[in-house]
Amino acid sequence: MKEFEYAAAASVDEAVSLLAAHGPRAKILSGGTDILVQLREGLREADLVLDVKRIPELTALEFDSARGLLLGAATPCYRIYEHEQVKRAYPALADAARIIGGWQIQTRASVGGNLCNSSPAADTIPALIAHAAVCHIAGPDGRRSVRAAEFCTAPGKNVLGRGELLVALEFPPPVPRSGARYLRFIPRNEMDIAVAGAGVWVRLDPTGQQIEEARIGLAAVAPTPLEATEVAAWLAGRPATPESFAEAGRMAQAIARPITDMRGTAEYRRHLVAVLTRRALADAVGRARGVG
Ligand SMILES: Cc1cc2nc3c(=O)[nH]c(=O)nc-3n(C[C@H](O)[C@H](O)[C@H](O)COP(=O)(O)OP(=O)(O)OC[C@H]3O[C@@H](n4cnc5c(N)ncnc54)[C@H](O)[C@@H]3O)c2cc1C
DSSP states (O other), X not given: OOOOEEEEOSSHHHHHHHHHHHGGGEEEESSOTTHHHHHHTTSSOOSEEEEOTTOGGGGOEEEEXXXXXXXXXXXXXXXXXXXXXXXXXXXXXXXXXXXXXXXXXXXXXXXXXXXXXXXXXOSHHHXXXXXXXXXXXXXXXXXXXXXXXXXXXXXXXXXXXXTOEEEEEEEOOOOTTEEEEEEEEOSSSSSSOOSEEEEEEEEEOTTSSBEEEEEEEEESSSSXXXXXXXXXXXXXTSBOSHHHHHHHHHHHHHHOOOOOBTTBOHHHHHHHHHHHHHHHHHHHHHHHTTOO
């Protein structure tokens, strides 16, 4: 591995000025489970590796049932699924956090790092889309916010500009009669990258029989994680039945633009995304009804 300098910023302002001073040769380090591997394998190069875990805002986890969740970008995954209220309020996020690598990886890997690495197959991004997360970004021109659904722009690329870093992810407060689920398919039981994934969120009507609102995020079936807005819009007002879930799965299949690679063919991914969307919807509805 090529030698680099290491610095640990104590504040967002310090991180922004170090990034501005070093330009693209500075790389941010959160949990390091992607970036250290990439540096070691020569896929990325850095003169400066900037650790952001000492910045309190970046490792925060603040939950309030009226205000929602503020999750620091570098907060490790285990803190999400070990937090009983957060796990109940944002179940698709907890599903995704619990399957990233093994538990050793989960003690380091962050949702912010997963998002900033911007892999089309990243597990947390469909869950961020499903839970309507918003990204808070800081940079030389101040602060701005972007919907998580619009953060990734191409494989490994995102909206972050020169000198910018992701500070936190904000999630709206939980609402009654809602449920969510993230499911992925991998060839082995663990420690693999999704061949396809689906994160869904639903809100039911007071009878619990009809879907009032839905959001769906899909992984590994397009160059970026996909927000399936057409499918979500179609589901609003439909009965929460296996027939609706199956039709939504077929619609998700129709908007998927997968590639063929060593993990699976495009045709296989299209098949999987229909199955995963259907099953994730059934599970999310079950959770909204207080089952599962
Ligand atoms: C054994 C193993 C298993 C894995 N399994 C999975 C899996 O099942 N599913 C999955 O999705 N991923 C998996 N991964 C990939 C990785 O663990 C995740 O993507 C993880 O969430 C990355 O988080 P991190 O905090 O380690 O990020 P880092 O490696 O620290 O950073 C990742 C990228 O984001 C940038 N970055 C980090 N933080 C910020 C910030 N605040 N602002 C701007 N840029 C930032 C970094 O510069 C780097 O480019 C696995 C990795 C390993 C090594």
